[in-house]
Amino acid sequence: MNVLRDTVILFKRSMRHIQHSPDTIITVAIIPIMIMLLLVYVYGGAIKTSTGTDNYVNYMLPGILLMSIASGVAYTAYRIFLDMQKGIIARLHSMPVSRSAVLWGHVMTSLVSNAISLMIIFLVALVMGFRSSAELTAWLAAAGILMLFTLALTWLAVIPGLTAKSIEGASGFSYPLIFLPFISSAFVPTATMPALVRAFAENQPVTAIVNSLRALLGGQAVGSDIWTALAWCIGVTIFAYFFAMRAYKRV
Amino acid sequence: MTNIAIETKGLKKAFKATSVLKGVDLEVRRGEIFALLGSNGAGKTTVVNILSTLLKPDSGTASVCGFDTQRQPERVREQISLTGQFAAVDGMLTGHENLMLMAELRSVSNPTQIANRLLNQFGLSDAGNKRADTYSGGMTRRLDIAMSLVGTPAVIFLDEPTTGLDPEGRLEVWKTIQKLAQGGTTILLTTQQLEEAEQLANRIAILHDGRIIASGTLNELKQLFPPAKLEYIEKQVTLEEIFLAIVGNKTAEVAR
Numbered sequence: 001m002n003v004l005r006d007t008v009i010l011f012k013r014s015m016r017h018i019q020h021s022p023d024t025i026i027t028v029a030i031i032p033i034m035i036m037l038l039l040v041y042v043y044g045g046a047i048k049t050s051t052g053t054d055n056y057v058n059y060m061l062p063g064i065l066l067m068s069i070a071s072g073v074a075y076t077a078y079r080i081f082l083d084m085q086k087g088i089i090a091r092l093h094s095m096p097v098s099r100s101a102v103l104w105g106h107v108m109t110s111l112v113s114n115a116i117s118l119m120i121i122f123l124v125a126l127v128m129g130f131r132s133s134a135e136l137t138a139w140l141a142a143a144g145i146l147m148l149f150t151l152a153l154t155w156l157a158v159i160p161g162l163t164a165k166s167i168e169g170a171s172g173f174s175y176p177l178i179f180l181p182f183i184s185s186a187f188v189p190t191a192t193m194p195a196l197v198r199a200f201a202e203n204q205p206v207t208a209i210v211n212s213l214r215a216l217l218g219g220q221a222v223g224s225d226i227w228t229a230l231a232w233c234i235g236v237t238i239f240a241y242f243f244a245m246r247a248y249k250r251v
Numbered sequence: 252m253t254n255i256a257i258e259t260k261g262l263k264k265a266f267k268a269t270s271v272l273k274g275v276d277l278e279v280r281r282g283e284i285f286a287l288l289g290s291n292g293a294g295k296t297t298v299v300n301i302l303s304t305l306l307k308p309d310s311g312t313a314s315v316c317g318f319d320t321q322r323q324p325e326r327v328r329e330q331i332s333l334t335g336q337f338a339a340v341d342g343m344l345t346g347h348e349n350l351m352l353m354a355e356l357r358s359v360s361n362p363t364q365i366a367n368r369l370l371n372q373f374g375l376s377d378a379g380n381k382r383a384d385t386y387s388g389g390m391t392r393r394l395d396i397a398m399s400l401v402g403t404p405a406v407i408f409l410d411e412p413t414t415g416l417d418p419e420g421r422l423e424v425w426k427t428i429q430k431l432a433q434g435g436t437t438i439l440l441t442t443q444q445l446e447e448a449e450q451l452a453n454r455i456a457i458l459h460d461g462r463i464i465a466s467g468t469l470n471e472l473k474q475l476f477p478p479a480k481l482e483y484i485e486k487q488v489t490l491e492e493i494f495l496a497i498v499g500n501k502t503a504e505v506a507r
Binding site: 021 | 300303304305328331332333336337338339340341342343344348355356357358398
């Protein structure tokens with residue numbers, strides 16, 4: 001029994017699902033791209049004056065990327081739910097296959113397919129005028145944060161995937177996550193928000209992550225935000241992993 | 252090597268307050284088709300799930316090929332293959348890809364060859380490169396059973412293999428099971444159809460209300476009942492016979 005070998009085999013299996021229906025990657029990218037178009041070309045002119053930024057595409061891209069990840073992980077919940085319902089997980093558990101590889105195969109798939117969606121969005125942003133003066137190390141750090149965020153939300157998605165009673169229940173958890181960037185510093189500065197909303201916006205994870213990404217891609221100093229961002233990502237990963245494993249033991 | 256492939260002793264299992272198994276003793280010999288007959292909710296699936304290491308019994312023991320399902324689950328998993336009540340086929344993958352997946356996971360040495368041979372054996376060669384969710388119920392079941400054969404497990408569990416199939420599909424699956432047993436594989440199948448047990452099994456156990464209430468060959472079971480009286484009854488043609496007579500040509504084609 002070999003966790004790594006089984007994970008790779010099962011990863012290839014669910015990547016083949018994506019190959020057979022690439023629309024799962026397109027649909028993940030399409031909504032964030034639409035919102036990006038809407039924000040830049042409809043509201044952008046008005047927002048620009050209040051943010052004081054000269055390149056609004058640069059300003060809102062990090063929030064759009066997080067939104068894409070939040071909707072992308074819903075597919076992980078969906079795929080695990082289907083595997084549970086169709087008895088595929090039971091079949092794998094009755095075989096000489098590593099139990100944790102069954103979940104890791106899905107988690108790996110999520111990391112790769114979300115990365116592809118992010119690249120599509122990124123290309124569209126480039127066409128829309130995204131420019132960066134960041135150095136390679138800053139780029140790598142930004143990619144690392146996006147990957148950690150994906151990992152955290154993916155493990156969160158495993159929980160409803162294993163426990164939901166219906167498809168809607170399996171993927172419904174992602175809706176609030178998709179909207180989190182709207183109540184954060186992702187698209188407008190938090191300073192103009194009413195006190196209560198502002199308090200929430202400034203202390204929820206998306207703001208710290210968005211600020212870090214924005215600073216990294218803008219070639220600026222990141223400050224303490226990056227530690228808050230990392231703490232959130234790692235904290236959520238550990239928390240979600242613990243509850244996912246607990247749910248998995250009951251399967 | 253003993254002649255016993257599957258053995259359970261005093262198997263008990265309860266879900267919350269509902270006691271499903273109340274002490275099940277079974278003994279299945281190597282190479283036989285053993286039918287576990289029982290109505291809905293009798294506990295057949297629970298027995299199969301315990302034997303295939305998916306569930307732990309509350310008390311009692313279960314062993315497959317001499318390995319204890321609780322103490323040596325990994326060794327048991329190397330011996331067995333489970334075909335559950337609902338065909339666990341990956342609909343997004345083709346028939347060929349489903350078989351390849353099983354072959355890779357069981358690390359057989361020549362996966363492509365095995366996949367092609369099984370597709371051929373189960374009459375799925377033409378559909379091999381089509382996605383499994385386009386298959387008919389009978390084809391899906393055949394693929395499901397084919398997937399169980401990858402890596403030639405010593406013991407196969409078939410949990411209600413013909414439930415939800417039309418009469419043609421059922422005959423296809425029966426033929427498949429009979430062929431398997433000729434190859435020396437031990438088969439434990441569960442069913443709620445008396446006819447299925449009668450057609451396929453060397454030995455039959457009747458599970459009722461969490462206990463085995465009778466077991467033996469069909470002839471032994473028949474002796475439990477009063478001797479047959481000779482009576483003349485006009486034989487009525489059953490709807491199934493009519494159906495099969497009409498679609499007979501089609502079935503013959505499928506068999507070919």
